[in-house]
Amino acid sequence: MKRRDFLISTAAAGVAAATFSPAFAKGRGGDKLRVAMIGTGLRGQSQLGPILSRDDVELVAICDTQQVMLGHALANIDKAGRRKPKVYGGNGDANAWKALLAQKGIDAVFIVTPWEWHAPMAIAAMEAGVAVGCEVVAGITLQDHWDVLRAQQRTGTPYMLLENVCYRRDVMAVLQMVRAGLFGELVHMQAGYQHDLRGVKFNSGNPDEPYGSGVEFGAKGFSEAQWRTQHSIDRNGELYPSHGIGPCAMYANIHRGNRFTHINAFATKARGLHDYILKHPKGGPDHPNAKVQFKLGDVVTTTLRCENGETIILQHDTSLPRPYSLGFRVQGTDGLWMDVNKSIHIEGRSPPHKWEDAQAYYDQYDHPLWRKYADKAAGAGHGGMDWFVVHAFIEAVKASAPMPIDIYDAVAWSAITPLSEQSIAEDYRTLAFPDFTEGKWKSRRPIFALDDRY
Numbered sequence: 001m002k003r004r005d006f007l008i009s010t011a012a013a014g015v016a017a018a019t020f021s022p023a024f025a026k027g028r029g030g031d032k033l034r035v036a037m038i039g040t041g042l043r044g045q046s047q048l049g050p051i052l053s054r055d056d057v058e059l060v061a062i063c064d065t066q067q068v069m070l071g072h073a074l075a076n077i078d079k080a081g082r083r084k085p086k087v088y089g090g091n092g093d094a095n096a097w098k099a100l101l102a103q104k105g106i107d108a109v110f111i112v113t114p115w116e117w118h119a120p121m122a123i124a125a126m127e128a129g130v131a132v133g134c135e136v137v138a139g140i141t142l143q144d145h146w147d148v149l150r151a152q153q154r155t156g157t158p159y160m161l162l163e164n165v166c167y168r169r170d171v172m173a174v175l176q177m178v179r180a181g182l183f184g185e186l187v188h189m190q191a192g193y194q195h196d197l198r199g200v201k202f203n204s205g206n207p208d209e210p211y212g213s214g215v216e217f218g219a220k221g222f223s224e225a226q227w228r229t230q231h232s233i234d235r236n237g238e239l240y241p242s243h244g245i246g247p248c249a250m251y252a253n254i255h256r257g258n259r260f261t262h263i264n265a266f267a268t269k270a271r272g273l274h275d276y277i278l279k280h281p282k283g284g285p286d287h288p289n290a291k292v293q294f295k296l297g298d299v300v301t302t303t304l305r306c307e308n309g310e311t312i313i314l315q316h317d318t319s320l321p322r323p324y325s326l327g328f329r330v331q332g333t334d335g336l337w338m339d340v341n342k343s344i345h346i347e348g349r350s351p352p353h354k355w356e357d358a359q360a361y362y363d364q365y366d367h368p369l370w371r372k373y374a375d376k377a378a379g380a381g382h383g384g385m386d387w388f389v390v391h392a393f394i395e396a397v398k399a400s401a402p403m404p405i406d407i408y409d410a411v412a413w414s415a416i417t418p419l420s421e422q423s424i425a426e427d428y429r430t431l432a433f434p435d436f437t438e439g440k441w442k443s444r445r446p447i448f449a450l451d452d453r454y
């Protein structure tokens with residue numbers, strides 16, 4: 001179904017994909033979209049690339065608590081030949097972003113701060129009528145997720161979770177395969193965040209060597225070591241679900257005729273981070289951080305059950321040595337795909353009981369968005385997918401179109417974290433998954449990447 005047909009059919013059925021306030025409903029065509037960024041750390045600086053490359057966007061304001069991060073961002077902006085934005089913060093003031101949101105004429109804001117700031121910043125931005133593009137995750141507690149949802153519903157301001165892996169080239173080709181019925185009826189999916197982050201959670205604190213340069217964190221660390229590591233001390237759960245669940249949710253049409261119904265989680269013992277501190281040349285048993293107790297299990301396995309009978313397994317695995325892999329597996333009545341070795345097996349097409357190399361399938365089912373924009377995306381972060389997520393958000397805001405990854409997706413994907421923590425804390429209990437759509441999942445229809453515009 002084409003997006004236009006979809007919009008007409010959903011409107012006719014009284015099933016708006018998202019309700020936007022009149023300011024957004026009239027469309028933003030014509031002038032440049034005026035955007036701001038809160039949090040110009042390593043991710044924000046990387047996302048400036050796709051933003052500054054666009055003629056239809058003007059970056060009018062940036063904010064960060066730290067001067068060093070603002071300095072890098074301003075250098076990027078200058079190098080791109082773009083006008084200097086108004087700058088907020090730089091003096092450690094954790095509330096300078098409030099003044100940014102009070103600046104007149106900002107259409108949209110990218111929120112690229114530590115997790116604990118996402119919900120309050122998004123809620124305030126929506127209250128100010130500023131469209132939100134929020135980095136993963138949506139909030140910390142389950143209540144945060146309800147609060148973000150209610151703020152979007154109350155204000156009608158667009159909100160998109162900037163989940164870039166949904167735009168990965170092979171992930172989108174597999175979406176086309178799923179939609180074409182190549183795997184038959186979907187039965188089971190697997191994915192996760194399987195990324196050795198030991199050298200991210202610890203460094204020396206020197207901005208010139210952010211990865212693996214030491215065993216410091218918190219006030220003595222730099223970038224994510226300043227805040228992310230503390231979550232590994234305080235929490236035990238699936239701390240980063242959206243890179244894995246996002247694509248699976250799109251495959252399974254979650255919130256568009258399907259929904260998560262149950263969740264539980266198991267965690268292994270926590271060994272990897274302590275072991276890293278002991279073995280690092282700047283660490284050792286006498287280093288003060290060798291006494292830190294980490295709560296986060298090295299491998300956390302979360303299982304979700306869906307209304308239409310599928311199961312989804314997510315694995316969070318960030319504290320042990322391993323090559324990066326999100327570990328996707330998509331399995332149906334006619335075959336399966338696994339991303340680790342680019343392997344696919346389709347009954348009747350593949351040799352019996354044998355894997356095939358998936359590349360020919362990726363090429364055949366390459367998504368129209370990638371066919372159209374691969375050249376523009378070249379050079380953007382994470383193999384180009386970061387360009388697509390920025391593009392999708394900006395185009396959807398300009399057109400007042402439904403957000404491709406909308407508020408229901410955002411809160412449900414992200415609420416996996418507090419729910420998995422609760423399950424582990426309650427002796428691995430299986431919990432009912434809250435229906436954030438309050439029944440609307442039954443009549444909503446897929447929109448993600450349905451045409452070649454977003």
Ligand SMILES: NC(=O)c1ccc[n+]([C@@H]2O[C@H](COP(=O)([O-])OP(=O)(O)OC[C@H]3O[C@@H](n4cnc5c(N)ncnc54)[C@H](O)[C@@H]3O)[C@@H](O)[C@H]2O)c1
Nearest residue numbers: 039041042043044064065066069094112113135136223224
């Ligand atoms: N989608 C992806 O692939 C991807 C990749 C990396 C990071 N991220 C996400 O991006 C976000 C930022 O991560 P990062 O790697 O850039 O971390 P970072 O620590 O490098 O940057 C965060 C920045 O936020 C600033 N900040 C903290 N509190 C603030 C406040 N109150 N007001 C204004 N600025 C504040 C910090 O000074 C820092 O510069 C996180 O949510 C992270 O999970 C996503």
